[in-house]
Amino acid sequence: MDDERPKHGRLWLWLDERIGLSDFAKLAKKKEVPLHRHTFWYYFGGMTLFLFMIQVATGILLLLYYRPSAGEAFESIQFLMTEVQFGWLVRSIHSWSANLMIFAMFIHLFSALLLHAYRRPREMTWLSGGGLLGLSLAFGFTGYLLPWNELSYFATRVGTEIPGVVPVVGPFLRRLLRGGNDVTGATLTRFYGIHVAILPAIATVVLGLHLFLVQKHGMSRPPSVERNGSEKKFLPFFPNFFLRDLVGWLCALGVLAALAAYFPAELGRKADPFQPAPIGIKPEWYFMAMFQTLKLLPSHIVGIEGELLGVLGFGVVGLILIAMPFLDRNVSPGKTSSRLAAAFGLLLIVYSVVLTYLGYTMSPTK
Numbered sequence: 001m002d003d004e005r006p007k008h009g010r011l012w013l014w015l016d017e018r019i020g021l022s023d024f025a026k027l028a029k030k031k032e033v034p035l036h037r038h039t040f041w042y043y044f045g046g047m048t049l050f051l052f053m054i055q056v057a058t059g060i061l062l063l064l065y066y067r068p069s070a071g072e073a074f075e076s077i078q079f080l081m082t083e084v085q086f087g088w089l090v091r092s093i094h095s096w097s098a099n100l101m102i103f104a105m106f107i108h109l110f111s112a113l114l115l116h117a118y119r120r121p122r123e124m125t126w127l128s129g130g131g132l133l134g135l136s137l138a139f140g141f142t143g144y145l146l147p148w149n150e151l152s153y154f155a156t157r158v159g160t161e162i163p164g165v166v167p168v169v170g171p172f173l174r175r176l177l178r179g180g181n182d183v184t185g186a187t188l189t190r191f192y193g194i195h196v197a198i199l200p201a202i203a204t205v206v207l208g209l210h211l212f213l214v215q216k217h218g219m220s221r222p223p224s225v226e227r228n229g230s231e232k233k234f235l236p237f238f239p240n241f242f243l244r245d246l247v248g249w250l251c252a253l254g255v256l257a258a259l260a261a262y263f264p265a266e267l268g269r270k271a272d273p274f275q276p277a278p279i280g281i282k283p284e285w286y287f288m289a290m291f292q293t294l295k296l297l298p299s300h301i302v303g304i305e306g307e308l309l310g311v312l313g314f315g316v317v318g319l320i321l322i323a324m325p326f327l328d329r330n331v332s333p334g335k336t337s338s339r340l341a342a343a344f345g346l347l348l349i350v351y352s353v354v355l356t357y358l359g360y361t362m363s364p365t366k
Helices: 010-019 021-030 039-063 073-082 087-114 123-144 150-165 170-178 185-217 237-262 285-296 306-322 336-361
Strands: 032-035 233-236
Touching (some): 032 237, 087 237, 123 185, 170 185
Antiparallel strands (some): 032 233
């Protein structure tokens, strides 16, 4: 009967016949999200994805004017900010959305860690999420040099020195990053290629895998909630959870617009490799804890170079974080491993916040 046919427009029916829109609609209606006292933390995953999409859109706009060479990079950004209509705003949105995306991703990571969301069968979801965090930090590191201003140049020189302390492979890694023995125009071209081609290609694959695994296994419920039978409630993903997620996106967009408008990204002075580094050169905030740790370490500890121990320590912490699903396999009441995992996460948060604060408040000469 005609009355029983789905009441959709011709465009919907045409697309449905060719790509199966109704299958996606059924999937969205079928999907449910656990509803409990920790549901709030679920929204940061979608917020991170939303900010990443803003990064992609604004990055494409910046590519229309950017010229990746030491002689033209700074001038192309200067032209964009002073001559192109709303060019300054696009660059500011790109800069601030990168910071907000990494901030939201850190919240998403640590909330998943403290809520033990890495448990079976979500080990690969955790690993792909860790890969996305590493890719985001790589995006930030490679994109920082592209304006070719004084601050980015000398910060990149310091940042690329760090892998050089690793025995045997350190000098090779440093040359690989720089495209030579020092930070030059070759480094800029290399970072540009990594930033706009290699990292986006890898991120697309890893992000697709992460979203597929989230869809396949659903969102986890914390052990404390699973032990409480009264909290076995679920919220339909569409439209209920999606609309709440949308509110979070709008809040993030409001914060992003305010920051970009009232605190636009600065350009500074063009990099001059022959000038001494300005006093107080500092990395972006998401690298500040590591930078300050290396700065505070003594030159030698028990006969070993302090900077080398610091780099090795960062590697060990990263491995523990990535391997958490395999180190904390049994999450149940009274399990010591779960308490240690939560303590490790809290200690890492406190340490990062304190060292970041010290990095911005301590005198540059210390």
